[in-house]
Amino acid sequence: MVRVIYPHAVSRDMGSRPIINVHNPATLEKVGQAVSTLPEEVPGLVEKARQAQSDWAIRPLAERTKILRQVQSALVDRADEMAELVSQETGKPFMESLATDIMNAISVADFAIGRVEHLFRESKVDLGKLSSPMRLLGRSSYLVPRPLGVIGLITPWNYPLAIPYSQAMMCLAAGNAVLIKPSSTTPLTALRMRELMEESGSPPMLVQVAIGAGTEVGEAVASSTVDRIIFTGHTEVGRRIMTLASQRLTPITLELGGKDAFIVMKDADLNRTAKAACWGSFVNCGQTCAAIKRIYVHRSILDKFTALLVKEVRSLRQGYDINDPTISVGPMISERAVLDMEVQVSRAMEQGAKVLVGGKRTEGLPGHFFEPTLLSIPTQNMDIVRQETFGPIVAIMTFDTEEEAVRMANDSAFALNGSVWTADLEQGRRLATTLKAGTVMVNNVAYTYGLGATPWGGRGESGFGRTHGDMGFEELVERQHLHVDKGKFSSEIWWPPYEKENLEAMRDFTGLIFNGKRDRLLHRLLNVRRLMRR
Structure with a gap:
């Protein structure tokens, strides 16, 4: 069914107004159309x-x-x-x-x-x-x-x-x-x-x-x-x-935007962590500001974790069918987005990346599909690590120490979300507080946008300010600051006319309140009171 929905400002007599035709990026079929608002409206x-x-x-x-x-x-x-x-x-x-x-x-x-x-x-x-x-x-x-x-x-x-x-x-x-x-x-x-x-x-x-x-x-x-x-x-x-x-x-x-880091410590539950990495990387076909883009794995578990993650990624079903609940990955939003993914993968390979899964357009589907892609990255100093990637590409790298993991994770202009995966919750909390991000999760990923009580936002290239929560x-x-005075006194010591007594009273008041000078206390109070009753 093709929908036509009108903004408030628009008459149903469309006239010469621009019409926006909406197409499903998975099927390329027309979904509907909307009538543009004019900027001057x-x-x-x-x-x-x-x-x-x-x-x-x-x-x-x-x-x-x-x-x-x-x-x-x-x-x-x-x-x-x-x-x-x-x-x-x-x-x-x-x-x-x-x-x-x-x-x-x-x-x-x-x-x-x-x-x-x-x-x-x-x-x-x-x-x-x-x-x-x-x-x-x-x-x-x-x-x-x-x-x-x-x-x-x-x-x-x-x-x-x-x-x-x-x-x-x-x-x-x-x-x-x-x-x-x-x-x-x-x-x-x-x-x-x-x-x-x-x-x-x-x-x-x-x-x-x-x-x-x-x-x-x-x-x-x-x-x-x-x-x-x-x-x-x-x-x-x-x-x-x-x-x-x-x-x-x-x-x-x-x-x-985001370039979220995912740190896997050597004691992490690797099966759960691999499932989380797969979902967090490819939810909405990776077109999510909080999607995982950089995975840092302790060197001692790299091979085992990578094998588990590759298995998870290969099990994903890509396509489009509202009536098929087993489809887990949809399309890119446009042909331009697909081209951008192709360029990023090509550039990464030129700079030394190895494609572990995916890396190209999805074959046999009519829409704007790109395969969920996992890249092995030899160094942090690559475009695929530095630049925003709004699509289904994730880079995997190794570290040897906590300090190295934190340094690599924080070495980004983006700072929206991040996560740490470990069985040691004390270690997880400690590492989380050193990461540069608006939200850091321990043993979970990317879902706190749905927690209305928690703030959402980042820093650096990820923006500023917060939505959600208090x-x-x-x-x-x-x-608004509202200051209420019952009007007990007819004057203030800082109101004219300025006299020697005003200066003395101001000194007395300042010394009494902020330095606790209580010598001649009664005299000081009476002097202040007298001037305020002028």
């Missing part, structure tokens, strides 16, 4: 979202929570429908669509909804050494959480539901509206998501969707008057979005 979408947000923000928390629960329930009820659409747009196996898109989306949103009351709880500020004098003076400080307004979400094609839905639900839970700019490769999922949200009770216009090319519509969103931008995607595009956002000093969260929420609200 983006400011109007922001204004509509802002109007809806002004009403949403003042609704009682209980009412907002109830509506978000209804939205969540609707997605749970239509999980298979949405997973099928995700598979049609991306070609990924239905199991992956359900587990990594739908389940992750629901999990993060559930955390967000349950955290609303805590998020909007006013907190009193501890003023340190000034707490007692401020209390005596009748003064106190509070942090009052307030929504930011309209959040621009520029999201990628690889998880067309998990990323926009989880981010949107956190934004809505924080009292904001959203303008979502999904990838033009997978626009139908985001449009259907918005429809589903409104059908289940989300206020009209609170969730806006702008469809179109990133170089036009995406840049229009980045240049607009949104109150924050959350960008998920390629590092170079993130730099461009940040440059545009800086023109208005719009704060931005960047979740960019840290993610902090980027979606403004903590």
Whole structure:
């Protein structure tokens, strides 16, 4: 069935608007089409979202929570429908669509909804050494959480539901509206998501969707008057979005690429570790920012571990059939992506890499398929280790000591995720804390995006800021400082007119509070009090 879904801004009389035709990369068949938003329409979408947000923000928390629960329930009820659409747009196996898109989306949103009351709880500020004098003076400080307004979400094609839905639900839970700019490769999922949200009770216009090319519509969103931008995607595009956002000093969260390291210690459970390495490397055909790209194995177990991993990789079934649950690897997103994999493998072989499994296009399938590929790498100083690889290629290398493993793992411009595999949990925790990454796991890999309570994000070329968890929420609200004075005194010692007594009182106050000088204590207090009652 060919779907045609319209953004809010678009009349069903398409006129001369650009039409985006969506094709399944596994079959090359047309899935549907979407009508582009024009870049000049983006400011109007922001204004509509802002109007809806002004009403949403003042609704009682209980009412907002109830509506978000209804939205969540609707997605749970239509999980298979949405997973099928995700598979049609991306070609990924239905199991992956359900587990990594739908389940992750629901999990993060559930955390967000349950955290609303805590998020909007006013907190009193501890003023340190000034707490007692401020209390005596009748003064106190509070942090009052307030929504930011309209959040621009520029999201990628690889998880067309998990990323926009989880981010949107956190934004809505924080009292904001959203303008979502999904990838033009997978626009139908985001449009259907918005429809589903409104059908289940989300206020009209609170969730806006702008469809179109990133170089036009995406840049229009980045240049607009949104109150924050959350960008998920390629590092170079993130730099461009940040440059545009800086023109208005719009704060931005960047979740960019990864080159995740996987360290296998000599006491690791090799069977489990090999299975984990296989899944973590080739989930979504390796088109995942948190996918494993660098495997470091202790030299004493290299041969045994490599044999187990090769066996696991060769057992993967690649293809596309929503009704066949045994398919474990889907296609690349485009022909251009396949060509990039071919170039990277060719370059790696020129630099001394050995292909252990895969290394070429998958034969006998109509779409954009590339074989799950395992490379043996003689040295860290190779392009395949240094550059981002957004596809099913993983490099395996050896180390002799803990220090060498950590040094090699940290020798990367990217720092999103990493993992350590060992039976010694104390050793695992120790190594994990030395790795340069936003999230490091011990004896598991790549799945914590679905843990809504835990922060998600990286550093370096992997970006900055966090989504998910309380840290993610902090980027979606403004903590306004509220200082309340009961007005007990008619003046302050630092208010004019300045006199000798003011200077003495200020010295007395400073010495008393910060150095604990209690000599002539009564005199000091009376002097300060007298000046404040002028």
